[in-house]
Amino acid sequence: MTQTIVQPEATAPLDRVLSGPRGPRKQQITMARIGIYGFLIIAALFFLTPLWVMLVTSLKTLPEIREGGNLFYWPREITFEPWVQAWSSACTGRDCRGLQPGFINSVKITAVATVVSILIAAINGYALSFWRYRYANLVFGILVFGAFVPYQVVIYPLVVAMREMGIFGTFPSIVIVHTIFGMPILTLLYRNFFSSLPPELFKAGRVDGAGFWQIFFRIMVPMAVPITVVAVILQLTGIWNDFLFGTIFAGRAHMPMTVQLNNIVQTTTGIREYNVHMAATMLTAAVPLAVYFISGKWFVRGIAAGAVKG
Amino acid sequence: MAQSASAVAARRETNATRRPEYGRRPRFRLSTLMSIIGTTPMIVTAIGVFVICIIYSGVLSFTDSRMLPSYNFVGLAQYERLWNTSRWLISVNNIWLFGLLSVGLSMVFGFLLAVFMDQKIRHESLLRSIFLYPFAMSLVVTGLAWRWMLDPGLGIQSAVQGWGFENFRFAPLVNANTAIYGLIVGSIWNSVGVTMAIMLAGLRGIDGEIWKAARVDGIPAWRTYIFIVLPMMKGAVFTAFVLQCVGMVRVYDIVIAMTQGGPGIATQMPAVFVIEHITDRLNVGLGMAAAMMMLVPVVFLLSLLAFVQWRGRVAKEKAL
Numbered sequence: 348m349t350q351t352i353v354q355p356e357a358t359a360p361l362d363r364v365l366s367g368p369r370g371p372r373k374q375q376i377t378m379a380r381i382g383i384y385g386f387l388i389i390a391a392l393f394f395l396t397p398l399w400v401m402l403v404t405s406l407k408t409l410p411e412i413r414e415g416g417n418l419f420y421w422p423r424e425i426t427f428e429p430w431v432q433a434w435s436s437a438c439t440g441r442d443c444r445g446l447q448p449g450f451i452n453s454v455k456i457t458a459v460a461t462v463v464s465i466l467i468a469a470i471n472g473y474a475l476s477f478w479r480y481r482y483a484n485l486v487f488g489i490l491v492f493g494a495f496v497p498y499q500v501v502i503y504p505l506v507v508a509m510r511e512m513g514i515f516g517t518f519p520s521i522v523i524v525h526t527i528f529g530m531p532i533l534t535l536l537y538r539n540f541f542s543s544l545p546p547e548l549f550k551a552g553r554v555d556g557a558g559f560w561q562i563f564f565r566i567m568v569p570m571a572v573p574i575t576v577v578a579v580i581l582q583l584t585g586i587w588n589d590f591l592f593g594t595i596f597a598g599r600a601h602m603p604m605t606v607q608l609n610n611i612v613q614t615t616t617g618i619r620e621y622n623v624h625m626a627a628t629m630l631t632a633a634v635p636l637a638v639y640f641i642s643g644k645w646f647v648r649g650i651a652a653g654a655v656k657g
Numbered sequence: 658m659a660q661s662a663s664a665v666a667a668r669r670e671t672n673a674t675r676r677p678e679y680g681r682r683p684r685f686r687l688s689t690l691m692s693i694i695g696t697t698p699m700i701v702t703a704i705g706v707f708v709i710c711i712i713y714s715g716v717l718s719f720t721d722s723r724m725l726p727s728y729n730f731v732g733l734a735q736y737e738r739l740w741n742t743s744r745w746l747i748s749v750n751n752i753w754l755f756g757l758l759s760v761g762l763s764m765v766f767g768f769l770l771a772v773f774m775d776q777k778i779r780h781e782s783l784l785r786s787i788f789l790y791p792f793a794m795s796l797v798v799t800g801l802a803w804r805w806m807l808d809p810g811l812g813i814q815s816a817v818q819g820w821g822f823e824n825f826r827f828a829p830l831v832n833a834n835t836a837i838y839g840l841i842v843g844s845i846w847n848s849v850g851v852t853m854a855i856m857l858a859g860l861r862g863i864d865g866e867i868w869k870a871a872r873v874d875g876i877p878a879w880r881t882y883i884f885i886v887l888p889m890m891k892g893a894v895f896t897a898f899v900l901q902c903v904g905m906v907r908v909y910d911i912v913i914a915m916t917q918g919g920p921g922i923a924t925q926m927p928a929v930f931v932i933e934h935i936t937d938r939l940n941v942g943l944g945m946a947a948a949m950m951m952l953v954p955v956v957f958l959l960s961l962l963a964f965v966q967w968r969g970r971v972a973k974e975k976a977l
Contacts, residue, residue: 588795
């Protein structure tokens with residue numbers, strides 16, 4: 348089943364996105380050309396508008412917003428106060444520390460969970476490619492099936508299990524949950540990568556008397572840098588953007604930024620400070636956006652890797 | 658014994674035709690032990706989470722568990738109750754409507770954008786960044802941004818009215834009949850870029866000779882795209898489709914951020930239903946029955962996929 352679900356060729360053409368158009372030959376400036384650019388520009392506006400609105404709203408004063416100024420207009424007077432408030436003094440109920448604690452929690456969770464999940468998945472992929480024991484493929488098949496299981500089906504049993512172990516709502520529990528749900532796709536990613544390596548690499552290591560771990564750390568890990576970049580991008584954005592697991596498993600002490608953002612915005616007491624809310628929203632989006640713009644075409648590959656899920 | 662060992666070896670050989678040497682030895686080896694130790698997290702996850710947890714959820718769905726698990730079995734009572742709960746019926750209707758429209762529209766617009774991007778246009782990489790960046794944002798961020806824009810008093814509606822179009826109405830979220838379409842707008846904004854990127858990759862993967870052939874035959878470009886190119890890139894279409902469908906699982910985030918299931922229960926979804934019942938509403942039995950229902954379409958689709966592949970394999974073997 349996994350053989351055809353995984354389509355290695357589906358990832359390869361994505362690199363060709365960057366190799367230039369192949370469509371019909373270029374025409375002269377015609378109505379069709381104008382139509383094409385018109386469509387693309389309207390689409391671009393649709394995608395850019397929310398970002399623009401978030402930005403200008405976050406720079407406006409609350410009176411300017413509330414007296415019904417136009418949503419799209421540049422602020423009459425720019426204020427950075429909402430950003431400061433969103434960062435350090437916005438309230439969730441009676442807790443007025445802003446997004447700062449959530450940011451720190453998200454950094455911790457993302458850093459630890461990314462490293463742990465990728466290390467485990469790399470070992471899995473390596474073992475599945477070179478050290479296949481009996482039933483290994485069956486276990487892997489179940490894991491791939493897990494990629495399609497809605498989280499809601501297994502969340503409650505996980506909560507019960509973690510409560511029994513006494514780790515529910517702690518830092519390890521949220522890291523474990525991210526590791527579990529990242530494992531199917533990351534293992535798939537690494538297995539496909541290691542299986543595509545020339546087997547002579549592995550044989551050479553065996554001939555030199557290297558064992559399971561030596562071959563992994565001395566030969567395979569250095570080879571796996573490109574796929575690891577993809578995995579890191581995938582996990583960084585995925586874990587940072589997680590909301591569901593954060594609400595259930597992280598507990599109050601380790602509440603990630605997305606959950607805290609939602610709490611701040613949905614707090615209904617007092618006047619709704621739209622400018623602070625939008626500043627908070629942008630602050631939460633900043634990290635994955637930075638990953639996106641820095642990683643460039645690697646991000647597209649990360650998505651392709653996500654598509655391998657299918 | 659010897660027979661079974663050779664049978665295992667034979668099966669291994671077909672499993673790993675490229676590397677039949679490894680793992681063929683039936684006797685115990687230290688490196689096999691290391692391999693098992695190294696993959697312990699995988700074994701625990703696969704068996705513990707994706708087998709035992711699912712079975713446990715299934716078991717709980719036949720009990721009257723409220724806040725904590727109970728083992729007082731009540732047969733199918735929870736399922737009966739579930740299908741008589743209007744909150745659940747609305748959830749099911751919503752996920753179908755939401756799923757069909759957001760996946761469908763995302764595929765259509767993704768393909769259109771990819772085709773338009775493929776016309777040797779200028780600033781292609783800039784446009785690609787613009788179309789794709791929303792995907793980097795979490796659905797909570799997406800939902801909150803769109804909720805603000807769809808605010809009836811201060812959002813797009815009031816801005817356009819301020820330009821003189823007094824009768825302009827665009828505030829779907831406050832009306833129970835239209836709130837779901839507001840969610841669809843947010844969801845599409847987040848996901849079209851990915852579909853576009855995958856489709857564009859598919860388009861670029863197609864042999865350029867096709868275009869010459871089509872032009873020689875005098876077929877208009879749009880027909881070439883729909884009747885020749887689209888069938889040729891069905892791999893990319895399938896990938897994008899599955900990615901979108903799997904993404905439906907995350908619908909919880911955007912519902913919570915945009916409508917919290919409201920107005921009333923108008924935008925309830927199964928994903929929200931389950932979480933609410935295992936947390937605030939303290940009705941684990943009913944929640945697990947709902948979770949099991951969420952599993953049904955997944956299992957159905959996967960079996961269908963497996964069946965199609967199996968048929969394909971059989972057909973191939975016959976052809977040989």
